[in-house]
Amino acid sequence: MVFVVAVAIIAAVTGSVYNASQHIPEFYDQALHVEPTLADETGEILEEQVFAFTNQVKKPRRWSLRLTDQQINGWLASDLKEKFPGLLPEYIEDPRVAVKGKTLLVGCKYNGQSLNSILAVSLDCFLVEGEANVVGIQLHNVTAGSLPIPIGQLLTEIDTYADKADIPIRWQQRNGDPVALITIPDSGSEIDGEIRIDALELKDGEILLSGETIKTAEEVQQETETDQSVAEEASPAPGISES
Template sequence: MFDVAGFLSKMKLSWKIATCAVVTLIVVISGISIYMYQATRHVPEFYTAALKIEPAAAQETGEILEEQVFAFSNEIRKPSRWQLRLTNDQINGWLASDLEEKFPKLLPSGMHDPRISIQERQVKLGCRFEGQQFHSVMSLAIDAYLVEDEENVVAIQIRNVAAGSLPFPLGSLLDEVARRAEEAKIPLRWQQVDGDPVALVTVPSEGDQIEGIIRIDTLELRDGEIFLAGETLKAPEAAVEPAAPVAPEADADQEIKTASRPLNTLP
C-alpha cells in the first residue's frame, strides 16, 4: 500500500533542502558581489597620499617641472653632457594643475586625476575611472630601465594592473598603449620578462634640431624621483672629397681646343 504520509514527508524534506541550497547560493552570490564592489572601491594608499596637494603648491611645482623640461630640451640639442631629475611632487603638481588644460584628450574617456608614486625600482600610477558599470581607481606598477647592448632602448615592465584591489585584465591596456604609440609614431615592440609584458621603446638619437647624436646611459628609479642622464655627441664630420687636379696653364689656342672636352680627358 502506498505510504502517502511518508511520501509527503520526503517531499517536505526535499523542499527544505532545495530551499536551503537556494538561500545559501543567494547568500554566497550576494557576499561575492559585496566583496567585489568593495574591492573595486578600494583606493590604494599611495594614490590617496598623492591627491593631497594644494592647488597653489601644485601650480608652483608644475611650473618648476615645465621649466626644467624646457631647459633640458635645449640642453640636449648641442654636444654636451646632460641630466634630468624629476620628483614625485613636480610630476604630481603638473598632473594636477596642467594636464587637463594643456592635454585634454591625453587620457582615455572616463579617466581623470592621474597621480604617480616613484619608489626604488618601481613606479606606481593611479587614476580614477568612471564607467557605465562601475567606478574605481585603476592602478598599475611598472619598472623602467635601459636595455643592455641596445642604444637608447627603454624597457617598461608592467608588473601589476588592478581595479581597486582586484586584478585587471591586461589585454585592453596593452592595446591602448600600442595604439597611442602608433599615433605618436613612437617605435615600440613587446617582450616578456618573468611572465610580465615589457614594452621596448626606442628613443630617437637624431632629430632636425639636434646638433649631434643623443646617447642615454643612465635611467634610475630612485625613492621619490626619476633620474636620467646621457650626452649628445658631436656628429662626425662628413668626409671632404679631394679637389680635382688643376690642369697646367695653356696658351689661348690650346684653351680653345680643350674647352669643349670633358675634364677627365685633359692630358
C-alpha cells in the same frame, strides 16, 4: 531554502568584490590630495626644468634631468587638462605617479560602463643593454582597487594610444611580465649631434636621466677637413721663406 542560501552567497560575493574594487591605493590617495597652490608651483618647476633640458640636449655636451614625483603630480593636477585637453580618454581621470624604490607606480580614476574604480599598475623602467637609447618598461601588478585584473586589455589600450601618438612600441617578456620597448630618437631638426642616453635611475621620489649629445661622424669629418684647410692656408707656399 537552497535558493535563499545561493542568493545570500551571491550577494556576499558581489558586495565583497565591489568593496575591493573601491579600494584606493595609499600612494594614489597621497598623490591626489595636494594643495592647488603647491601643485601650481611644482608643476611650474617641472616645466622650467624640462625646457632647460631640451635646450641642453641640442648641443654637444653632457646633460642630465632630475624630476620628482611631486613635480610630476603637480603638473598633472594643474596643467594636463588645460594644455593637453584631448590627451586622455573620457573614462580616465586624475592620473598620478609615485616612485617607490626602483618601482614606478601609476594610478588613475577609471569610469567605465561596468566599473568605476582606481586603476593602478607597477612599472620597472630600465635601459636595454646592447640597444642604444632603448627604454624597457615592465608592467606588473595591475589592479582595480585591490582586485588584480587581466593585463591583456591594458596592452591593447597602450598600443592604441601609442599608434595615435606615433610612438613605436615592441613587446617582449621578462620574468613572465610584458615589457614595452621604446626607442628614444637620437636626432632631430634642432639637435646638433646625436643623443646617447647612458643612465636611467629610479629611487624614492625621483627619476634621474643622464647622457650626452655627441657630434656625428659627418660633423667630425667636416671639422677635420676645415681645420686641415685652414692649416694649409696658413702655411707658407713651398720655396718661399719668411724674412
